[in-house]
Amino acid sequence: MQSSVSTAGAAAPVPRLAMHFASLEVQNHAARLGMWLFLATEILLFAGLFVCYGVYRFLFPDAWAASSRSLDLTLGTVNTVVLITSSLTAALAVHYAKEGKNKAVAVQIALTLLMACGFLVIKYFEYSHKFHIGTLPGRYYFYEGIQLPGAPLYFTVYFFSTALHGLHVLIGMAVLTFSMVRALKKADFGPNNYTMVELGSMYWHLVDLVWIFLFPMLYLV
Amino acid sequence: MTPSSSIAAPGATPAHEEHHDHHPSYLVDGTTIRSWLLTVDHKRIGLMFLFWVLLFFLVGGIFALLIRVELLTPGPTIMDAMTYNRTFTLHGLVMIFLFMIPAIPAVFGNFMLPLMLGAKDVAFPRLNLLSLYIYLFGAVLALWGMLNGGLDTGWTFYTPYSAHTTTTVAPVLFGAFIIGFSSIVTGINFIVTCHTMRAPGITWFKMPLFVWALYATSCIQVLATPVIGLLLVLVAVENISGIGMFDPARGGDPMLFQHLFWFYSHPAVYIMVLPAFGVMSEVVAAFSRKNIFGYRAVAYSSLGIAFVGFFAWGHHMFVSGQSTFAAGMFGALTMLVGVFTAIKVFNWVGTVYKGAVDFKTPFAYFCGFLFFTVFGGMTGIALGTVSLDVAWHDTYFVVAHFHFIMVGATIMAFLAALHYWFPKMFGRMYHEGWGLVSAALIILGFNATFIPQFLLGNNGMPRRYYEYPERFQALNVASTAGASLLAFGFIIIAMYLTYALVYGRAAGKNPWRSKGYEWLTESPPPTHNFVGPQPTYPEEPHFYVDPKKAEVPDAV
Numbered sequence: 135m136q137s138s139v140s141t142a143g144a145a146a147p148v149p150r151l152a153m154h155f156a157s158l159e160v161q162n163h164a165a166r167l168g169m170w171l172f173l174a175t176e177i178l179l180f181a182g183l184f185v186c187y188g189v190y191r192f193l194f195p196d197a198w199a200a201s202s203r204s205l206d207l208t209l210g211t212v213n214t215v216v217l218i219t220s221s222l223t224a225a226l227a228v229h230y231a232k233e234g235k236n237k238a239v240a241v242q243i244a245l246t247l248l249m250a251c252g253f254l255v256i257k258y259f260e261y262s263h264k265f266h267i268g269t270l271p272g273r274y275y276f277y278e279g280i281q282l283p284g285a286p287l288y289f290t291v292y293f294f295s296t297a298l299h300g301l302h303v304l305i306g307m308a309v310l311t312f313s314m315v316r317a318l319k320k321a322d323f324g325p326n327n328y329t330m331v332e333l334g335s336m337y338w339h340l341v342d343l344v345w346i347f348l349f350p351m352l353y354l355v
Numbered sequence: 356m357t358p359s360s361s362i363a364a365p366g367a368t369p370a371h372e373e374h375h376d377h378h379p380s381y382l383v384d385g386t387t388i389r390s391w392l393l394t395v396d397h398k399r400i401g402l403m404f405l406f407w408v409l410l411f412f413l414v415g416g417i418f419a420l421l422i423r424v425e426l427l428t429p430g431p432t433i434m435d436a437m438t439y440n441r442t443f444t445l446h447g448l449v450m451i452f453l454f455m456i457p458a459i460p461a462v463f464g465n466f467m468l469p470l471m472l473g474a475k476d477v478a479f480p481r482l483n484l485l486s487l488y489i490y491l492f493g494a495v496l497a498l499w500g501m502l503n504g505g506l507d508t509g510w511t512f513y514t515p516y517s518a519h520t521t522t523t524v525a526p527v528l529f530g531a532f533i534i535g536f537s538s539i540v541t542g543i544n545f546i547v548t549c550h551t552m553r554a555p556g557i558t559w560f561k562m563p564l565f566v567w568a569l570y571a572t573s574c575i576q577v578l579a580t581p582v583i584g585l586l587l588v589l590v591a592v593e594n595i596s597g598i599g600m601f602d603p604a605r606g607g608d609p610m611l612f613q614h615l616f617w618f619y620s621h622p623a624v625y626i627m628v629l630p631a632f633g634v635m636s637e638v639v640a641a642f643s644r645k646n647i648f649g650y651r652a653v654a655y656s657s658l659g660i661a662f663v664g665f666f667a668w669g670h671h672m673f674v675s676g677q678s679t680f681a682a683g684m685f686g687a688l689t690m691l692v693g694v695f696t697a698i699k700v701f702n703w704v705g706t707v708y709k710g711a712v713d714f715k716t717p718f719a720y721f722c723g724f725l726f727f728t729v730f731g732g733m734t735g736i737a738l739g740t741v742s743l744d745v746a747w748h749d750t751y752f753v754v755a756h757f758h759f760i761m762v763g764a765t766i767m768a769f770l771a772a773l774h775y776w777f778p779k780m781f782g783r784m785y786h787e788g789w790g791l792v793s794a795a796l797i798i799l800g801f802n803a804t805f806i807p808q809f810l811l812g813n814n815g816m817p818r819r820y821y822e823y824p825e826r827f828q829a830l831n832v833a834s835t836a837g838a839s840l841l842a843f844g845f846i847i848i849a850m851y852l853t854y855a856l857v858y859g860r861a862a863g864k865n866p867w868r869s870k871g872y873e874w875l876t877e878s879p880p881p882t883h884n885f886v887g888p889q890p891t892y893p894e895e896p897h898f899y900v901d902p903k904k905a906e907v908p909d910a911v
Contacts (some may be wrong), residue, residue: 150830153477154552154845155881164478171543171577179581182615186589186600240569284606290598293588 136138144354162329169333173340176302180344181297201280202355204269206260207347210353213256219340220249224277224310224335230315231328232287236321240329243314246338250307257300264289280294292352299344309334372559378881380782395480396882400676402780408462411453411511418446422844423804429823436821439508441522442821448501448527449508451556452534453494455709455765456623458629460576461486461541463772464569464685466780468545470873472562473554473890477884478547490537499531509819511620514612516603517523518593525647526643535580535587538626540577547567554783556892560654563872563896564647567654568633571661575629579665583619586612590831610675613905617668623759625664631768638771639703641869642718643710649702649898657697673744681904682741689739700725714869715830717775723798724767727810731760732807740767749819755805765799770797770848777852778866782879783859789851796844801835 156160191198227242269277271293275286313331319324324329357732366568381398391399394594406863421442425432434442463482471474500506504523517524536651549562549570562570589600590612605880640647647653669677669685703725712718735755747753778784807830812818816827825829865874872892874887 152480154469154480155478156889164547168479168482168543168547171546174575174580175539175543178578179585182582182585182618185615186611189608190606193608194606222739272593272602272605273597286599287606288389290600290607294592294598294600 158326165329165333168338173336174338175342179222179329180295180298180313180347183291184347184351187291187295190287190353194287195280196281197280197284198288199258199281200353201285204277204280204355205292205353206263207353209256209260210349212280213253214349216249216253216256217342220246220253220303221339223249224338227310228328228332228335231317231323231331232325234324236317236323239317239323240314243310243317243331246310247314249308250303254300254303259297264293279308295348295352299341302341302344306334306338309337310345371757372666374727380877380879381877381882382781384882388822393484395484397469397477397480397483398467398780398880398884400483401462403487404457404461404465404490407487407494408454408458410450411494411548412458413767415446415449415454416842416845418442418449420838422446423659423838425821426533426823427835429825429828430823434803437507437817438509439821440509440819441501441505441850442859444506444509445501448497448506448531450629450762451510451623452497453490453533454625455762456534456538457490457541457881458633458765458769459627459772460545460569461537463565463634463776464541464572464630465857467873468548468569470779470880471871472548472557473885474548474552475885475894476552477544478552479544481517483543486537486540486544489540489830490534493530493533493535495530496533497527500524501528512587512590514575514590514607514609515603517590518597520594524594525591528587528594532584532591534589535584538576539580540574542580547575549573552858554892555891557872560651561892561895562654562659564636564653565633568629568636571657572626572629572633574625574658575661575664579619579622579626579855582615584622586615586619587743589641610672610677613647613672613675614668621668622661622664622759625660627761627765629660629768631765632657632660632694632696633726634768634772634775635703635721636699637871637897638717638775640650640899641867641871642713642715643707643722644899645706645710646899647702648705648708649698650895650897652698653702656695656698657862659698660692662689663688663695667739670739670744673741674748675813679741684734684738686741690736693732693736693739696728700729700732705742711754713867715774715787716785716794717771719791719794719798720767720771720774723794723801724764727759727763727799727801731758731763732754735760740889747812749817750812751808751816751818755808755812758805758808763805766797766801770794773852775867776873777855778862779873779878781856781857781859781882782862784862784866785855785890786851786857789847793844793847794852796840796847800837800839800841800844804834804841804859805837807831807834807837811843815852821899843898870894870896874894 151161152160155164161314221243223245227239227246230236230238230242264270267279268274268288269280269289270276271290272286275289313334316330373828381396391403394400416662421434422439425434425439425442426764465477468474500523503526504529505510506520506524507522508520508524512524533860549566553562553811574675592598593602599607601607601609603609617747636647662715667685667689669681670689673682673685703721734752736746736757753762774785811827811834814827814830817842864876866878867874875890
């Protein structure tokens, strides 16, 4: 009994059980529950912005429609596809972590990070175009094409929500990088030890989900 | 086996005899500064929170006294109008964000939650420590902003004024935003702890009522705080760069700001007062020596208040021009909060009824608490009535109301908790006589401060005004005199508790003979709370009498 446990342990090293938890299952359950609650707070953070969006779209429907047309729908769609695909690779990373295939974990996370970079690069081009033509928030707005009341407000919401989302992309990348480095250096993910990858992946799905809301709200008015 | 003999946790009791010498209390287990600053022990973190929370209470209290001194005379007294605006803003900010929100959850919640669940620590001890440092970082940033320019918007930061004022809005708002993270982290930690760390025998409906209150509070902290976090950042960015989110000149809607602000700030009232209700449920059972009356009703009403509290925010905006229908709905939902609170009040009174009351200091605070909750709550119902609120809106009546329910109840519970758990936390007893004297002073002082303000508000004196007509002076002087009495009471407490820390007699394991789970361990507890194997909990919490025996003579 003792030896079989230790050999299983050698194949898939068990993470350290903190002294205050009853068992490893409880510890992992606590970590997942904590992450779900944290994701709930993130959703409420964006919910405040969605309320702002809803109120102002209700007040300025024409400006909202016109401003939405001025966005580049192709770039937005490409970005959506990129981000959804990156969620797939993040989910695959968890799958491989459960099987203890640490190389595959690293590869999948690297692909996720690559697509995240792609997303940010595309976002950068969209932003710089807006800085160029003057579709900017509030008092910085100088675009001649749309002169409707409320248009500067649309771009306040646009820039604030996409920038906040972009910040979450960066945080998500940092979290996933952490798991990738561990998969490469320690290579100790396995059936009993994949919570770290799972939590990072959960966060990444949230980043993806927020974008799935932002995309139709901003681009498809 | 009689019910009382089976209270002691089997396993814990025999084990502690043999290991006693090897397990120092958490206070002396590591005496370096480093062992305190980098500790992950929930008890030490709770104590550090206690230190900072009391310090900020002192700061907020000094601002309060400055306001009261300024209002002694109808004209300028000790400061100019701008300084006065800054003073009441800082009083509100410090008291709400730095004192009342963390006061009971972060101090007593941190200390007691694992003890009450039979756990060795909260679920995420390192996050727990992080929440302390996030809180301090936010506090430093906010205080720095206050000292370098000092915000003058009032603690509500209403736009468009907050977007245009030349005082330093941004650092203070970012500070409050960061403090919000601390609150969220504590909330997540407590919820996960309740779900995963309960000892064998502690089912959901055997959790002590303080834990239920903390659970409900944590739900509000987790769900409401992110919204104000976003809002504070929006206003700070608007103040710095003029993005126009709430600027009417650019189409922005200041009403939207108010809705989002109160979406957090109304539930935040329950973040402050629900833990107070929880403390009182513990205290009333312990000092009435009776099982809590209607355990499930008290537990559910905590969740009920947390839930309904999310849908009552519009009663802060009755005169803002929202629709009559919305105002009516918000008014009706506000009444529901009163229903849940009344359920609690009836159960507390039912617990005292035919109890063997041990009138110690915590029970004195319970009496004060009951008074403030009932009268603060009933004036709240009155204010929740749209037609009455239109007359009382933004008068001293509102100030007196929320000081009664939010501050009075919370201060009573904070002091009751401090006295009730003082022997648990420090292993020493305070002087009971001075405790009762200061409790009397504080309860009297609090009434003397705020009853005149009810009258002032009813006579039409608006809040936040620097000057007032001659005819209001007598009541203002009375209020200031009451505030001085209040301050005097706190000074006495500070003196005898500090004395008790050093010279107080040793408390022993359970000086109150309380049946709370937290008293099953040593006072003060060892580092990992329990010596020996995991204790189990066969009895209900607050179990003083077998309910079947107790109920027979009273059966009607």
